[in-house]
Amino acid sequence: MNINDVAKAAGVSRGSVSNYLNNKNVSDQMKSKIETAIKELNYVPNSSARDLRSKESKFVVFIIPTVWSPFFSELTYYIQNELNSFGYKMILCISDSDFDKEKEYIELAESQKAAGIISISYSQMNDFVKPGMPLVSIEKEPTGRFSMVSADNYEGGKLAAQKLIEKGAENLIYIGERVVYSDAMLSRKSGFIDYCSRNHVPYEIVEVASIKDYENVKKDISSFLETNYSRLIEGKIGCFTSTDDYGYLLLQASNLLKISIPENIQIVGFDGGKRTINEKPVISSIRQPVDLMARESVQLLIKLINKEVSEISRIYLPISFYEGETTL
Missing domain, CATH: 1.10.260.40 (lambda repressor-like DNA-binding domains)
Structure with a gap:
């Protein structure tokens, strides 16, 4: 009992x-x-x-939306390793981007006197965290009450457009979620648009369903390709997808329609996550510095736990371009 x-x-x-x-x-x-x-x-x-439990806790709660993504899986690996190096253990909580689950995990962390929380949430979860709880958010922190570590998503969007142009694309397309709740996604899109506007590069925005609605995403992407088939196989097209997940779906749909990648369409995704340490992903991508994001998040959390810092931090880490098989 x-x-x-x-x-x-x-x-x-x-x-x-x-x-x-x-x-x-x-x-x-x-x-x-x-x-x-x-x-x-x-x-x-x-x-x-x-x-x-009333004694000093050596457990940290890590809240993520899913593990069904190379980026989240890789980040979890590095977070756990970094926590272990400081003598802490990780309690992994998978929210499925469900706000009620996130609130329950916060209650769990507070009731069990966890040392702190590291989270990736695209909701208003942080509104329900008590001020005394050490917390570091990754990618999004809308309350202004807690510290955040993120890749530089805006520069990532700019770099994606730049690389596609350097590789011969003359018309660019951004493919991303129709309804966006993530500041990171908005920044990626803004960086892409700003680069195109400042450099007079023709571009268009294609909005599709949420990646969680997998079948409708496939339909949206296939419909776009079918409707624009002629110009896609004749033009020098470069596509930037807001995540690698969308990039892989675009690649699959293109292959089914005999649209050649990268000869007809070049694709650059965002994340660059790896399923295994030695994997070389197929998609060219803007890679987030996953190991560095984990290190900075954990080290900042430890300082908060030990009361070595009190100010709120905003840390933006540099991105890089990974050359896969979907660009020339």
């Missing part, structure tokens, strides 16, 4: 039960539900475990 059983019986989160057991504020209604569940289950709290 543990607090998970109590939480299920009471119909509340695990964090709420932990808050109640640790004499933290919970609503009267929630308190009544928890007390009823404890009585019905004859649950006896483990005071020794609570005493252990």
